[in-house]
Amino acid sequence: MIDQKNVDRVIKRHRDFWKRPPTDRPLLGFPFQWEHGLGTKLGLKKGPLTPDMLDPELFVTFYEDGIKEGGLFEGDLLRVANCQRLPWAESRPDGSIRHRSARAASIPWSPAIMGCEVEVSSDSLWTKPLPPGQAPTDLTTLGENPWLAKAIEITGVLNRKFGKTYPTCPPDVLGPADMLAAILGTEQMCLDMIDNPAKIKSLVGLCTDVWLGVHEKFKPLEIEFRGGHCESRFQLWAPGVTTVTQDDCAIFFSPKRYDEFLTPVNRRTFASSPYSIMHAHTGAAHTFEAILSIPELGAMQVHLDPNGPSVAEMIPTLVKIQRMGKPLIIFKEFKLTELETLLDGLRPEGLCIMAISASEKAALEFMQRLIEEKK
C-alpha cells in the first residue's frame, strides 16, 4: 500500500512547482535507467510493430510489480501508469521476474497514428516516413485509427486497474513539428521548408489538428488523482490536465522559420489544456526565445544534450527562463559537480531536476546529499 503521508508531501511539492512559492529545494527525480538490447528483452522480433501486438495486461503487470517493488515514487516524481513506455520482463538469477522499462522503448504513438509504420530494432522503436502517395491521418479518419484505439484501450485498462489508487494518464503525443518530421522524414522536411513552404504550413496545421483531436479523445480517460492530474512524460502532478509538446526537430528551424511555422501551432497546443510543458533540447536553444514568447506556455523542459554546451554555459539561458516566470524542468545525466553548478545558479522555486542515474544506489546518494546540503 502506498504511504499516504508521502503522497501528500509529494503532491504539495508538485503544486508548489507550478505556483513557485519560496521553497527549500527543487523537485528532484530519477525517472528511469537506460537499458540496451530492448528488442530481445521485449520478446519482439525485429520488424514491424502493429497495435494488435500490444497486450494491455503486459502494462498492468509492469506497473503492479513496479509499484510493489519500487513504490510510487522515483525521487520526488510519481510513478504514473501509462502506455508510453513498452515494458519487458527480465529474469533474475534467482529465477524471479523483474518488470522493467526504458525511455528508448517509448512507443511512437503519434507518428503511428499519423500512418507511419513502426519498426522494432535491437535498441529502439522507430518509424518510417509515409510512402509517397499515402495521405496522413486527418480528423475525418481519426475516429477509426487502430493505433489511437489501442492507446485508448490500454489506458482504459490501466485506469480500471489503478485509477482509484495510483495516478494514471494517457500516453505522450509528441508535438506537431515532430509529427511533421515523422511523416515526411527530416531531410524532406528541411528541403520542403525552402522549396515548398506552403506544404509545410499546411501539413503542420494538419498535424496540429490531429494532435488536438487525439487529446480530445483522451479527455474521458484523464482520471483525477488527489484533486489533479498527472502526465506521463515527466511524471508531474498538476491541479489540472497537463499536455506535453515535443519538437525535437526544432533544431532544423531557424528562429525566423520557427516563428513562421511553429509558433502559431504551439500556441494552439499550449492553449488546449490548463497546464502545458514544452520539451526542448539545448541543440535548439536558438528557438527558446520564440517558445518563451508564447504566453500560453505553462512550463519549459530543457534536455541538456550530452555533446551540447556545458551546464555552466547553459546557466544564463536557464536563468532567463526562470526570470520569465516559467517553471523549469531540467533533464540530464548529471555528474555531482554539474548538479552543484545547477543548484548554485538557479532558484529552487519552480525548478525540477530529472537526473538520469547509473543505479538506484547512486540516485539515492544523490538525493541524500542534496537534502543534507539544504539542511
Place this chain on the structure above:
Amino acid sequence: MKVLEQISASVINGDAAGTVQLTRQALDAGLSADEILNEGLIAGLSEVGRRMESKTFFIPEVLVAARAMKAAEDVLKPVLVSNCVKPTGRVVLATVEGDVHDIGKNLVKLMLECAGFEVTDLGVNVPAASIIRAVSETRPNIIGLSALLTTTVVRMKEVIEDLKRNDLRSQVKIIVGGAAVTRDYAEQIGADAYSPDCTDAAKRAKELVQTN
C-alpha cells in the same frame, strides 16, 4: 563577378539549376574541372559551413546547397575521372545498428566528398558485421560512425571490438560523432577522433589521413 565566384554564390543560394549552368559555362570557357571544383563549388560549400557555424544558416540551407553542389558535380565527374584526380582517402560511413538517424551522417558524407574523400555510405541501422565486411572489402583509411540515441551509442564500442577481433583495427582510423556521443565517450571506447559536426569531421579526417 567572375564565373567561379558566381558558382560559389549559386551554391550558397542553393540554386541547383544555376550552379549547373554556370559550371557548364566555366568548362566551356576553358577552366579546369579542378579549378571549378575547388575554387567554385567547394569554396561555396565551405562558406555555407562557416555560416552554419555562425548560426546564420541552418540545416535546410546546407541541404539545398549540397543539392546544388551534387548537381554540378555530376557535370564535372566525367572530366574529373578522365583527369584521374586521386582521392584524399577512403572512408566507410555508417549510422550504427538500432539507429535510423541519417541527416548528420549525410552531411558528414557531403563534407568528406568535398574534401576529396571517396566515401562508401553503408546507410542507417548498420550491424557491426556489415561494417567489418565493408572494411575488409574496401580497405578504407577511416571509418565514420554516427549515433543519435544514448541507447545505440554502445554499438560503436562493439564495432571497435569486432575490428580488433578481426585484426583490422590497426589498419583503419575511427571517427565517431552524433548527438549522443561526447569526446569523453570517444576516448573511452578507443576511437581515434571525435567530431561534433560535419565541417569538423572533414578536418579531422584530413588530419587522420595525414598522420597515418
